[in-house]
Amino acid sequence: MTFEREIAEHTHRRTKARAMGSKRKLEEFAAAGILNARQRITTLLDEGSFQEVGLFAVSERPEDADRSPGDGVVTGYGRVDGREIAIIAYDFTALGASSAPVASQKFQHIRKVSISRGIPMVVLGEAGGARIPDVMGARGIARTRSHQVYDRRRQSPWITAILGQSYGSSSWKAAMSDFVLMRKGAVLAVSSPKVTAVAISEEVDPEDLGGWRLRTETTGEVDQAYATDQEVLAAIRRFLGYMPSNANEPPPRAPVPAGSGDDMARILEIVPAQRERVYDVRKVIEAIVDKGSFFPIKERFAKVLSCGLGRIDGRVVGLIASNPIFKGGALDPQACRKATSFIVMCDSFNIPLVFLTDTPGFLVGIDGEKLGLAGQIMNFNHALEMATVPKLAVIMRKSYGQAYINMGGSADEIAAWFSADVSFMDPAAAVNVLHGIKRNDDPARFEDLREELSRNTGPYDLAAGFLAQDVIDPRETRSWLARMLAVHELRSTGGISRHNMATWPYNF
Amino acid sequence: MKRIEVIAETPGSVLRHDIGIGDSVAEDDAIITIESMKMEIPIAAPVDGRVVEILVQPGDAVATGQPVAILEA
Structure with missing residues (x-):
């Protein structure tokens, strides 16, 4: 040889x-x-x-x-x-x-x-x-x-x-x-x-x-x-x-597993009607997305915001949901950092964003201020404005103050559940701030004032000014999102975003 | 057996005890509920264990980082 x-x-x-x-x-x-x-x-x-x-x-x-x-x-x-x-x-x-x-x-x-x-x-x-x-x-x-x-x-x-x-x-x-x-x-x-x-x-x-x-x-x-x-x-x-193989491809679509959407009817049991009651929003996410497709990101960090990848009708989406079971869903600086880095990743790889909102607002206070809350809120907002992937938002219950804007208020398409409640702040808190009265001081007067400040905060008030594009039954959420993902597909660029944040940092 | 402190992650006032001393809990089970941001917020077990002490009573104010209960795990 x-x-x-x-x-x-x-x-x-x-x-x-x-x-x-x-x-x-x-x-x-x-x-x-x-x-x-x-x-x-x-x-x-x-x-x-x-x-x-x-x-x-x-x-x-x-x-x-x-x-x-x-x-x-x-x-x-x-x-x-x-x-x-x-x-x-x-x-x-x-x-x-x-x-x-x-x-x-x-x-x-x-x-x-x-x-x-x-x-x-x-x-x-x-x-x-x-x-x-x-x-x-x-x-x-x-x-x-x-x-x-x-x-x-x-x-x-x-x-x-x-x-x-x-x-x-x-x-x-x-x-x-x-x-x-x-x-x-x-x-x-x-x-x-x-x-x-x-x-x-x-x-x-x-x-x-x-x-x-x-x-x-x-x-x-x-x-x-x-x-x-x-x-x-x-x-x-x-x-x-x-993930797409690179930034110039859309993410891969997958077949829809049998049984997807079967749990949508249960959504009304997961989300309590009383606004001060909490629940785990991950159960809502699991019901909405294609069966078994939710893949959490930074699951143990800033748990007040559940972020993750999932599929709806076979299309990859990045889900951003406030989670009331942790800190009542009040967003802290860590939650803003988590949102920002997740938005940067999704936009860079052409993944549409879906917001599910139920938040009493940003968690104000000394702890947050020490961590630069204002800067973190603006990074989050800046990322949202820079993102050119489709942005869809579902206002489930509360959404108050600046957090309303961060949590989908500037989305391309907004649906409010019939349980949505949108204002500058929680009406009960507003009674304290505007009138200096707490519930225990004078329950009857407190209730009257709370009632007064609760006016014009409902889903139809939002929709009347076309600030939400529709008011939906929570059980319709999956089908609404699936339809809107199809409508908002980035056809003129073959599904590719402008990647405005491709050079942004990895850690905030 | 390790003694583990259950810490309040948000300031607020204690509404109720969700379980009693001696009860077994799994990670993420609510131990006490506080009111903060006009919400009823559970303070949950960080790990699986058994509740050996509850350090706050309904009506008490709690600060971020304050231990509210002790688990044995």
Whole structure:
């Protein structure tokens, strides 16, 4: 046979590189029930679809070449439900997936292909930070600059999952992504607990520094957390199902599952008639959208606002709903941040917005003011004005004050339920403010004044001035939305928005 | 067994206790209800557990961050 020696060497080199780095670490991963980088890739992708690039890359330091397969990162292309994606999986067994120059070139190649060819980029992150000694000294650190790495215009969706200890490089990628996931037990932070402890002379617990509760509940930098690698990877596949491959495509339409809309009749049982009573708006969302299609985003952050992707009549929508069961549905600064980043993502990827509104207003007070409530309300409003995807709003019950404008008051098409109640503020609160009377002071007079201030706040008052386009029975919500999504399709641009916020930040 | 504080997320006044001491609760179950923003707002269990103390009474004012009950989980 010709090329016998070459074939043997090629096979040997390939096998060795695919075996990854430290055997001990591979065994530790297996013992802990955690997938390694290559297992993650095969679990995520359609079977047999992985096309690797950079298998033979190694550290540029000759003494490290032998123990740095791929230079600490597995990269390439693959398919999810038949659609191409670009993928970066940090390999913790190869020098702790620490960042080094050759690995950076691989990142840049994948990034460039993702942008220029219009395919989503998925990062499976786990990295010990910058590699020492490679980045030591003036030349070491200065050389890590790379042009345009931070120039993101949302040409294609980026998704990052943090699946282990993540410091430096993979944390930056998470912070620049449209959707961020985490395995519970993983840590997402700027620097490792060791570096942090040295820098600030304080022992830090990794969970306190960057555990899933901090990231999903307090900072909102991570959208969703799951118990296992497998669940995280399944969630990435699911998220991708709602996304176009790039900003110049509309999101994919799907068949409508049997049973969709069957729960619409129950809506009147979910939403209480008494305005001070609360309920979980997620039950309303589940009833409206195609069966089983609601996929919450930032589920544990700013729970007062439920945001998520879903389908109505097979069309992808971004749902933004105030949730009375948390804080009575009163919007706080975190809720505004959540709304803003969600609107930016939806508009950038041509996903129409649907508002479901039941809010007593913005949660005023010292707590909110300390977090810059006014600025956050205006960011939210600014995003709404910039968004050119179709915006549809359903005013379910209360919608008061400035929050009325933020929660759909400026939508392209507004339907008020017959239970809608719209004003500058809650009539009972208005009695306190305008007349200085509380219910206990003089119940009869209070009730008279409340009655007086409740006039002209109903759905037909809104519709009389054409400030709502229709008054509907709540049970008609799904069919109204389905019809309006069809009417408002962006035909003249093939379903593409103007992407006015493509260069807006990722975190607010 | 860990003692976990149930914290008020919004200021308001206590309307009622939704469950009693010794009761088991699941995450997101209402423990007490306060009135704020003219709404009846539940303060819910942050985790599954058992209520061992309730620290506020109907009519009390609560501030953001104030513990209102203790769970054992």
